[in-house]
Amino acid sequence: MSDVIRVLLADDQAMVRGALAALLDLEPDIEVVAQVGSGDEVVEAARGATVDVCVLDIEMPGSDGIAAAAQVRDELPGVRSVIVTTFGRPGYLRRALEAGADGFLVKDTPATELAEAVRRIHAGLRVVDPALAAESLAEGANPLTEREREVLRCAREGLRVAEIATRVHLSPGTVRNYLSSAIGKTGAATSTQAAQAADARGWL
Structure with missing residues (x-):
């Protein structure tokens, strides 16, 4: 049975994980051999179960799916990964591919298409949702720097400038400059709106 593709599923929702496992296990050449609920568990579980393909959700506790894909690429070079997420955001697609993911699909993809993607x-x-690929090309690259993303993530939590400065070890003036730049790049009016706009595009 060496021709059976051994799959790991990573999703923090047990019901979703169970449903995906049940669907994939119906395929004669695919076997779900490991399931985990957080990104931090992916590499160890994949190594332990001798996995061929990791199917990763994006938003999970600990490491997210994009970080997990990067870890798989770096630590398990023979293992491939695909992001399957509810959040079909162009920015997520670009970041996932840059992190080393081999595929990116949305969760409403039919089971037969998911199985074919795994194969x-x-x-x-490389397998990418075509509508999302077109949207990503149209939108272009993430314009935010790592520092701008960092301060926007803090703003998304509702932190004030002084609180952000303390958290990221910068002066309040420097934080204001980063926020101002991010506001300009997102076309928003406030830092909160900028954080929301960037989040919606998958830039954070």
Whole structure:
């Protein structure tokens, strides 16, 4: 049975994980051999179960799916990964591919298409949701710097400038400059709106 593709599922929602596992296990050439509920568990579980393909959600406790894909690429070079998420955001797609993911699909993809994607990714191909790929190309690259993303993530939590400055170890004036730049790049009126706009595009 060496031709069976061994799959790991990572999703913090047990019901979603169970449903995906049940659907994939119906395929004669695919077997779900590991399931985890956080990004931090992916590499160890994949290594322990001798996994071929990791199917990763994005938003999970600990490391998110994009960080987990990067870890898989760095630590398990023979293992491939695909992001399957509810959040079909162009910025997420770009970040996932840059992190080393081999595929990116949204969760309403039919089960037969997901199984076929797993096969193609295992064969060394890249599989990306076509509508999302077109949207990502149209939108272009994430314009925010890492520092701008960092201060916007703090603003998203509702922190004030002084609180952000303390957290990221910068002066309040420097934080204001980063926020101002991010506001300009997102076309927003306030830092809170900028954080929301960037989040909606998958830039954070």
